[in-house]
Amino acid sequence: MNKFLTDKVNNLTPSATLAMAAKARELKSKGVDVIGLSLGEPDFNIPEFIKEEAVKAINDNYNSYTPVDGYVDLKKAISRKFSRDNNLNYSASQIVVSTGAKQSIANVIESMISPGDEVILLAPFWVSYSAMIEICGGIPIIVESDITSNFKVPASKIKDNITFKTKMIIVNSPNNPSGSIYNEYELREIGKMLMDYPEIFVLSDEIYEHINYGVKHFSFASIPKMYNRTITVNGVAKAFAMTGWRIGYLGAPEWLAKACTKLQGQSTSGANCIAQRATIAALDANVNQIKYMIDEFSERKELIINLLSEIKGFEINNPDGAFYIFPDVSYFFGKIIDGFEIKNSTDFSLFLLEKAHVATVTGEAFGSPNNIRISYAASRENIKKAIERIKSIF
Numbered sequence: 001m002n003k004f005l006t007d008k009v010n011n012l013t014p015s016a017t018l019a020m021a022a023k024a025r026e027l028k029s030k031g032v033d034v035i036g037l038s039l040g041e042p043d044f045n046i047p048e049f050i051k052e053e054a055v056k057a058i059n060d061n062y063n064s065y066t067p068v069d070g071y072v073d074l075k076k077a078i079s080r081k082f083s084r085d086n087n088l089n090y091s092a093s094q095i096v097v098s099t100g101a102k103q104s105i106a107n108v109i110e111s112m113i114s115p116g117d118e119v120i121l122l123a124p125f126w127v128s129y130s131a132m133i134e135i136c137g138g139i140p141i142i143v144e145s146d147i148t149s150n151f152k153v154p155a156s157k158i159k160d161n162i163t164f165k166t167k168m169i170i171v172n173s174p175n176n177p178s179g180s181i182y183n184e185y186e187l188r189e190i191g192k193m194l195m196d197y198p199e200i201f202v203l204s205d206e207i208y209e210h211i212n213y214g215v216k217h218f219s220f221a222s223i224p225k226m227y228n229r230t231i232t233v234n235g236v237a238k239a240f241a242m243t244g245w246r247i248g249y250l251g252a253p254e255w256l257a258k259a260c261t262k263l264q265g266q267s268t269s270g271a272n273c274i275a276q277r278a279t280i281a282a283l284d285a286n287v288n289q290i291k292y293m294i295d296e297f298s299e300r301k302e303l304i305i306n307l308l309s310e311i312k313g314f315e316i317n318n319p320d321g322a323f324y325i326f327p328d329v330s331y332f333f334g335k336i337i338d339g340f341e342i343k344n345s346t347d348f349s350l351f352l353l354e355k356a357h358v359a360t361v362t363g364e365a366f367g368s369p370n371n372i373r374i375s376y377a378a379s380r381e382n383i384k385k386a387i388e389r390i391k392s393i394f
């Protein structure tokens with residue numbers, strides 16, 4: 001606690017994903033050979049055709065402020081992408097470009113959530129949703145799931161958690177951290193259930209859309225009766241290996257797009273101009289141009305599942321998307337191994353860091369205290385080495 005800081009910041013939980021990545025970086029800088037499987041960050045280079053557009057934008061002197069909500073031709077490219085991939089019709093006035101999908105989500109939450117409002121999160125959920133809601137004085141309502149239901153929450157269970165204070169539900173498919181994908185039927189069931197609640201909105205976070213190993217992606221806003229109360233968030237970080245370029249976007253009802261633009265105009269003024277120009281090339285590309293990365297992630301998934309299943313105590317899921325596995329490690333709770341007491345998944349994750357020098361993220365941060373998240377957005381060599389090390393400490 002620091003008396004000069006606001007309660008809001010004093011009470012804020014640091015991002016567990018970024019905190020673990022920082023810890024791994026710090027250990028590395030001290031000479032410890034840490035293998036980082038904590039961050040959801042593709043290890044590929046950005047495709048050449050995207051880099052070329054960025055270089056061209058610099059040479060063409062794109063250096064001024066952009067429109068707050070993004071260049072018009074980028075918003076048109078986003079509109080084409082939504083129509084091509086998602087069967088969604090968003091005009092440029094319904095689209096806002098932001099500094100990463102993270103800011104798109106923060107803008108929506110800040111625009112819509114007032115103190116006391118409830119937002120339903122389907123566990124496991126990405127660590128920053130709950131923090132963003134709390135920053136606005138909202139209340140995250142966590143609806144649990146576990147490995148036995150493939151980390152998915154059925155519509156009936158969501159309904160049980162709706163109250164007169166429920167303002168929004170966040171759906172994230174493919175899911176970070178479980179990699180599970182809600183299929184069209186499951187999402188339509190949620191949509192059907194919401195017909196009884198005409199004032200509840202859905203924020204559909206589709207940032208992992210293209211990291212998909214076979215289940216057809218379905219966009220929640222393509223349910224006609226939900227279109228006017230769904231916000232579709234996406235970005236280029238994961239599919240195009242552009243994490244640091246920080247470009248995300250949303251499609252929403254026009255009044256909400258305007259609100260997010262107003263908010264953004266008083267905070268960042270808009271996303272980076274060079275990255276916006278490069279994003280046009282990324283979004284207009286044929287998705288086959290990034291298939292090599294998805295194929296490689298798929299191979300790595302098989303590799304990590306095979307290697308981890310050789311270790312007693314790891315109950316492993318087989319995800320349909322994203323680049324994480326989310327094993328249940330509760331078998332180890334209550335055990336003392338090599339002098340290290342493991343009471344929960346945070347201890348377990350720290351145990352792996354200390355004894356095997358492998359960075360993962362505790363499931364507690366994602367609302368699933370029996371699990372840990374392991375990112376396989378790492379080279380096969382590093383995956384093999386990491387699991388070998390983990391195996392050797394038991």
Ligand code: GLU
Pocket residue numbers: 015017018038039040041102126127128176
């Ligand atoms: N979304 C990624 C992750 O979960 C990046 C880090 C973050 O912003 O949380 O690892």
